[in-house]
Amino acid sequence: MTSLIRGKPLVLDAATTTSSTLPPCGDIGLKPEHFREILAQQPMLGFVEVHAENYMVAGGPAHHYLERIRDQYPLSIHGVGLSIGGQDPLDEEHLAWLARLLERYKPESYSEHLGWSSHGGTFLNDLLPLPYTTATLARVCSQVDRIQERLGRRMLLENPATYVQFSASTMSECQFIEEVVRRTGYGLLLDVNNVHVASVNHASSAHDYILGLPLEAVGEIHLAGFAEDHDSAGAPLLIDSHDVPVAQIVWDLYAFTLGLTGPLPPLIERDRDIPALAILLSETRHAQALMDQLIDTPTPATKPTPVHK
Amino acid sequence: MNTLLDDFAAALLQDSVTCPPGLHTWNGSDPAQRFAVRKNNVTASLIDVLAITYPVTLALVGEGFFREMARLFVRASPPRSPILALYGDTFPAFIQGFTPAASLPFLADLARLEMLYVQSYYAAEAASVMVSEMAGLLADERRLAQAHLTLHPAVAVLRFRYAAVSLWAAHQHRAPTGSMSRINLEEAEAAILMRHGLVVEIFRIEEGAVTFIDNLRNGAAFAEALDMAAPFN
Numbered sequence: 217m218t219s220l221i222r223g224k225p226l227v228l229d230a231a232t233t234t235s236s237t238l239p240p241c242g243d244i245g246l247k248p249e250h251f252r253e254i255l256a257q258q259p260m261l262g263f264v265e266v267h268a269e270n271y272m273v274a275g276g277p278a279h280h281y282l283e284r285i286r287d288q289y290p291l292s293i294h295g296v297g298l299s300i301g302g303q304d305p306l307d308e309e310h311l312a313w314l315a316r317l318l319e320r321y322k323p324e325s326y327s328e329h330l331g332w333s334s335h336g337g338t339f340l341n342d343l344l345p346l347p348y349t350t351a352t353l354a355r356v357c358s359q360v361d362r363i364q365e366r367l368g369r370r371m372l373l374e375n376p377a378t379y380v381q382f383s384a385s386t387m388s389e390c391q392f393i394e395e396v397v398r399r400t401g402y403g404l405l406l407d408v409n410n411v412h413v414a415s416v417n418h419a420s421s422a423h424d425y426i427l428g429l430p431l432e433a434v435g436e437i438h439l440a441g442f443a444e445d446h447d448s449a450g451a452p453l454l455i456d457s458h459d460v461p462v463a464q465i466v467w468d469l470y471a472f473t474l475g476l477t478g479p480l481p482p483l484i485e486r487d488r489d490i491p492a493l494a495i496l497l498s499e500t501r502h503a504q505a506l507m508d509q510l511i512d513t514p515t516p517a518t519k520p521t522p523v524h525k
Numbered sequence: 526m527n528t529l530l531d532d533f534a535a536a537l538l539q540d541s542v543t544c545p546p547g548l549h550t551w552n553g554s555d556p557a558q559r560f561a562v563r564k565n566n567v568t569a570s571l572i573d574v575l576a577i578t579y580p581v582t583l584a585l586v587g588e589g590f591f592r593e594m595a596r597l598f599v600r601a602s603p604p605r606s607p608i609l610a611l612y613g614d615t616f617p618a619f620i621q622g623f624t625p626a627a628s629l630p631f632l633a634d635l636a637r638l639e640m641l642y643v644q645s646y647y648a649a650e651a652a653s654v655m656v657s658e659m660a661g662l663l664a665d666e667r668r669l670a671q672a673h674l675t676l677h678p679a680v681a682v683l684r685f686r687y688a689a690v691s692l693w694a695a696h697q698h699r700a701p702t703g704s705m706s707r708i709n710l711e712e713a714e715a716a717i718l719m720r721h722g723l724v725v726e727i728f729r730i731e732e733g734a735v736t737f738i739d740n741l742r743n744g745a746a747f748a749e750a751l752d753m754a755a756p757f758n
Contacts, residue, residue, distance in 0.1 A: 273611075274647060297608070303531070310607060339605065339606055341574075447550065447559055451552050455562060
């Protein structure tokens, strides 16, 4: 297993990027609630991630703290507003904001979502599903090309959490992602929670989904918590809520993924009901334990010992 | 002809439970119900943004009333930009015309102050005049009179028809108990906002001081700005 880990490229080479890649260590989404504590305690973290749009303001405390934290940690900037796959033309004003933000903070990684969020000039504040058709594919590829050209760097795109499917889709999400990777050279931000949520919601196999991805393109992993609801037939409907700790079943799926990719530190996302920093850090330690176990175990670690509640 | 995304987006922003066409579920369950989950999340997340920007407005009317008022605003004025920090700058005007809140005529003024607070919070950085330089200026009356001062981007002044500044202050955690009962809501007030370090501070100021600051902002020299304003302390 060790040789496979060492031999496998964990992230694509940096030929098309202007910066290095993210270091292997547990990571968290950076929240204002934890600004001071992180600066005071300087916990061991691989990197911190911020939502780009929260820093698209002229000044004030957000920039004050991000500058100081960025001095101490590698940074990932994660956009939620470019509306990739949407019908509106790319928002060049928003791209210009992003360019300024990337220039100012020089993050090690920059990512967006495979999904649209604006329509007819209205921002819908959600990452909405796409019909996987050749027309959508052409649109996504041309938008990704334009973004990478404008920002002068390679981007990562995150797989979505979906609740319904479009009857018009002519290819699976994995096929769609693989084709965009092939045509644009972007990297994949693999959100393992989204894989679980979507596979439950569409009664498909999460393991098959992960096996069907171009895993050599994975540059970052996200883990988060979900909420559980039910559809009108009483079947479980999972919501990508980011308001609870990572579920055991998602840790298991992460461990399965690690068995295929080698060690890839996950970013723990928590966007609502933000807990104490110590709780998030304990989740990053659990991720580290899974990676350590992978290196020590001769076979892929698909059955990790749960240390996380 | 509408595309799938046109229909999807339109249904997201409507109140009715209509489901956009072209969706299916693996088990034949009603796609409208699954779609409604997403739709509710979209609206709720935008109401949450307004609740963060307008905490005192929320405290005054209560959670239920606030969320319903905000929901109607979100329907009428969804964001036009993915940057939500300043979303809802037209909410005070909406409140002004919101009939169910007519019995609280001061509410729109209070909301204006809360939006101004957020604008000041996110305003650009700018170098301040050095204390030594300012002291020199204050000691030299003639130079001071002719000085053209540039206001820091985080400085703002505003007049209110009602006692919005006192209302706001009474809802801050350091407010002395009973401060609400001493407010004369009918009294017109004015405020100055400035950012001190990382904290936005709000002070009640006199009418003349607002005119003075406005004059400075419009490029008047110090003495000229003072002359054109009503006397104030």
